[in-house]
Amino acid sequence: xxxxxxxxxxxxxxxxxxxxSTAIRGLVEGPxxxxxxxxxxxxxVYLTTGDSxxxxxxxPGSVRLPCAVVxxxxxxxxxxxVLTGESWVxxxxxxxDGRRVEITQWWRPTPPAPPMSVEVLARGLDALTARLSVQQxxxxxxxxxxxxxxxxxxRMREPDPAADAASALIGLGPGLTPSGDDVVSGFLVGLHxxxxxxxxxxxxxxxxxxxxxxxDRIAGRVLIEAPVRTTTxxxxxxxxxxxxxxxxxxxxxxxALSGRRPLSPVLMRLMAVGHSSGYDMACxxxxxxxxxxxxxxx
Amino acid sequence: xxxxxxxxxxPGVSGAMIAMATELNLDLIQDLGFERPAGAGPNDMVVxxxxxxxAALEHALSLVATALTARxxxxxxxxxxxxxxAQAPRTVSAAARDHPEAELALISVPGPHAFTEAMDALxxxxxxxxxxxxxxxxxxxxxxxxxxxRGLLLMGPDCGTAHVGGLGxxxxxxxxxxxxxxxxxxxxxxxxxxxLLDAAGVGISQCLGVGGRDLSAAVAGRATRQALHRLDExxxxxxxxxISKPPDxxxxxxxxxxxxxxxxxxxxxxxxxxxxxxxxFTEQLLRRLGVAVPAWPFWAPGRARPARPGLLRxxxxxxxxxxxxxxxATDALGPVASDDLDATGHLVVDFGADQFTLGRAHPMLDPAxxxxxLVAELANPAVGVILLDVVLGYGVHPDPAxxxxxxxxxxxxxxxxxxxxxxGTQADPQDMDGQAKQLTDAGVSAYASHAHAVGHAIQxxxxxx
Numbered sequence: 001x002x003x004x005x006x007x008x009x010x011x012x013x014x015x016x017x018x019x020x021s022t023a024i025r026g027l028v029e030g031p032x033x034x035x036x037x038x039x040x041x042x043x044x045v046y047l048t049t050g051d052s053x054x055x056x057x058x059x060p061g062s063v064r065l066p067c068a069v070v071x072x073x074x075x076x077x078x079x080x081x082v083l084t085g086e087s088w089v090x091x092x093x094x095x096x097d098g099r100r101v102e103i104t105q106w107w108r109p110t111p112p113a114p115p116m117s118v119e120v121l122a123r124g125l126d127a128l129t130a131r132l133s134v135q136q137x138x139x140x141x142x143x144x145x146x147x148x149x150x151x152x153x154x155r156m157r158e159p160d161p162a163a164d165a166a167s168a169l170i171g172l173g174p175g176l177t178p179s180g181d182d183v184v185s186g187f188l189v190g191l192h193x194x195x196x197x198x199x200x201x202x203x204x205x206x207x208x209x210x211x212x213x214x215x216d217r218i219a220g221r222v223l224i225e226a227p228v229r230t231t232t233x234x235x236x237x238x239x240x241x242x243x244x245x246x247x248x249x250x251x252x253x254x255x256a257l258s259g260r261r262p263l264s265p266v267l268m269r270l271m272a273v274g275h276s277s278g279y280d281m282a283c284x285x286x287x288x289x290x291x292x293x294x295x296x297x298x
Numbered sequence: 299x300x301x302x303x304x305x306x307x308x309p310g311v312s313g314a315m316i317a318m319a320t321e322l323n324l325d326l327i328q329d330l331g332f333e334r335p336a337g338a339g340p341n342d343m344v345v346x347x348x349x350x351x352x353a354a355l356e357h358a359l360s361l362v363a364t365a366l367t368a369r370x371x372x373x374x375x376x377x378x379x380x381x382x383x384a385q386a387p388r389t390v391s392a393a394a395r396d397h398p399e400a401e402l403a404l405i406s407v408p409g410p411h412a413f414t415e416a417m418d419a420l421x422x423x424x425x426x427x428x429x430x431x432x433x434x435x436x437x438x439x440x441x442x443x444x445x446x447x448r449g450l451l452l453m454g455p456d457c458g459t460a461h462v463g464g465l466g467x468x469x470x471x472x473x474x475x476x477x478x479x480x481x482x483x484x485x486x487x488x489x490x491x492x493x494l495l496d497a498a499g500v501g502i503s504q505c506l507g508v509g510g511r512d513l514s515a516a517v518a519g520r521a522t523r524q525a526l527h528r529l530d531e532x533x534x535x536x537x538x539x540x541i542s543k544p545p546d547x548x549x550x551x552x553x554x555x556x557x558x559x560x561x562x563x564x565x566x567x568x569x570x571x572x573x574x575x576x577x578x579f580t581e582q583l584l585r586r587l588g589v590a591v592p593a594w595p596f597w598a599p600g601r602a603r604p605a606r607p608g609l610l611r612x613x614x615x616x617x618x619x620x621x622x623x624x625x626x627a628t629d630a631l632g633p634v635a636s637d638d639l640d641a642t643g644h645l646v647v648d649f650g651a652d653q654f655t656l657g658r659a660h661p662m663l664d665p666a667x668x669x670x671x672l673v674a675e676l677a678n679p680a681v682g683v684i685l686l687d688v689v690l691g692y693g694v695h696p697d698p699a700x701x702x703x704x705x706x707x708x709x710x711x712x713x714x715x716x717x718x719x720x721x722g723t724q725a726d727p728q729d730m731d732g733q734a735k736q737l738t739d740a741g742v743s744a745y746a747s748h749a750h751a752v753g754h755a756i757q758x759x760x761x762x763x
Binding site: 017019022038105106107142172176229231234268 | 302315316317318320321322323326340341398399463464465466472474475534692725727
């Protein structure tokens with residue numbers, strides 16, 4: 001019965017309600033923190049609290065980033081490229097350009113990790129390879145080379161070379177989230193959530209542990225280096241990927257690789273993310289899946 | 299990336315790169331033969347263009363400006379109207395073709411048309427929340443068989459509430475996320491359960507409504523079976539709660555046997571005679587989760603009306619709450635009529651039942667029928683206590699307590715006592731404490747637990763006898 005006391009009075013009229021990712025629950029329900037504008041698009045506005053924390057206010061139907069608050073409508077996003085009214089996050093919601101949004105719904109940015117057999121994942125990866133090969137996008141040479149090194153190091157379960165390879169991709173390439181970052185994001189989320197069963201050998205436990213160790217080493221390096229090596233928005237998204245959080249568009253593709261739903265429609269949705277971000281993330285997922293299966297690029 | 303390509307292909311341009319000025323991108327630009335811009339950081343954008351002459355450079359830069367200020371197609375709110383704009387889809391299948399990412403259709407059309415629309419959605423690969431009521435049971439079975447055949451879920455018909463993927467559908471309370479997954483053959487029952495869990499600090503993962511008839515002998519738990527498997531596969535769900543209006547016992551037994559095979563534990567709350575009421579069921583769930591059972595909130599009126607002997611009259615918008623009131627009152631008071639508007643003894647009416655909603659909105663949206671009856675019962679000297687449900691949340695009346703308070707402002711002298719169940723959460727848009735205050739100011743005793751409200755009503759009648 002005390003929850004009502006922690007909510008602030010609506011500012012500038014009646015508060016509307018929004019939905020947010022549980023990855024930013026601490027931020028939303030924490031104390032009041034001022035927000036400054038990082039970037040503004042017609043269907044999404046990126047805001048920062050000044051440190052490396054980023055919050056995205058997005059229109060319904062646009063990409064549900066793990067740091068997103070979905071507004072009731074695109075009309076609730078600020079019109080201009082400058083915030084004139086007060087903007088802050090905390091106390092259970094978000095005040096954006098003087099307008100209050102109370103968070104009343106939450107979703108989890110951690111994809112369900114359906115257990116899948118080696119055969120099912122291999123089939124899923126074949127389908128993903130085929131569908132990526134007909135896309136008009138291509139990775140920059142420097143990025144595809146870097147991704148190949150990252151994949152090989154994970155396949156061989158070599159933590160330091162893997163972390164080095166990931167590091168060499170951070171901040172590389174075009175885009176507000178540089179292409180290299182998107183590839184690493186896809187790779188990390190893939191490592192987190194493509195749940196291949198333990199190798200059926202006597203030292204299966206040791207191999208699984210080695211895999212987790214490699215993943216943690218890459219994630220650790222990304223968390224340290226991204227804030228100084230890439231854009232604030234991209235560093236924040238890499239931070240989420242290092243913790244296994246992903247946009248719903250990415251989650252859906254991971255789920256489809258388990259054979260539980262058709263791949264084409266969800267991949268189409270991922271491809272629509274950014275100019276090339278969706279394609280880049282899909283390449284990262286594919287590489288992670290191959291590395292986990294011990295496959296080489298076919 | 300597209301901007302880079304457009305500029306690189308412009309006449310007189312020999313090299314171009316547009317990227318954020320990260321360390322690695324600045325290295326790349328340097329490798330291409332450009333100077334490193336001083337003072338540029340990762341949040342700045344660098345535009346590097348190598349051109350044959352000034353005119354080519356200026357043309358290229360104008361292309362950059364155009365590319366960077368162009369709006370993505372199809373995202374503008376003003377792009378969908380006016381002549382030449384794409385037509386809004388006219389059928390569910392057309393909408394599904396336009397939105398291949400969609401997974402669920404919410405259908406709320408009058409009962410006779412619901413089957414066609416729901417089948418159209420299923421054939422387009424969408425699971426369905428079927429809000430419509432007055433759907434014949436044979437058609438419900440056909441829809442549920444079709445859904446099962448396609449690996450989809452048909453929630454409903456008469457599915458009043460659902461929480462799927464973090465979104466509340468139908469009549470939905472603003473509840474916190476958490477470990478409990480709910481399968482409900484009962485709309486207001488699910489709302490009562492979710493709101494009590496929320497008051498205890500426990501959230502839900504999903505709430506899948508299956509329609510009030512799903513556990514009948516005819517429908518035989520078709521949607522419940524699908525829903526249980528869905529929740530079993532959902533890693534966010536740690537405990538499944540299945541609630542239903544009084545079920546067919548053989549169907550219930552078969553489902554309980556099947557549920558025992560799932561990896562996620564399932565607790566059944568079947569509102570059959572002798573079973574725990576929804577409040578006690580919620581308390582069982584909390585104990586199972588290791589969470590302390592709180593004192594359920596209640597709000598006492600400032601000026602309590604003296605109890606007077608007489609009849610119990612329960613006037614409900616929620617079917618499960620009406621059924622629960624009927625069961626509890628029958629145990630304590632003897633025979634209680636149900637939905638019979640001409641009854642002369644104790645009576646509980648569910649104004650959301652099919653026969654009362656033909657051609658009109660649900661009483662949780664439009665309480666006119668119930669209001670009419672309430673005014674009549676207030677003036678009826680034979681009535682001792684009136685029981686009501688007041689349901690908050692999204693999709694229902696914006697101020698149900700205010701509406702009741704307005705009716706109660708003109709009560710006759712020596713009116714019957716009024717007891718209400720206030721089903722809602724602190725995050726609901728109506729402001730729960732404000733609603734409670736309006737009720738208590740109007741002389742109503744309000745309880746967060748419906749069973750406690752019924753218990754209080756029975757006590758008043760027994761004490762006055």
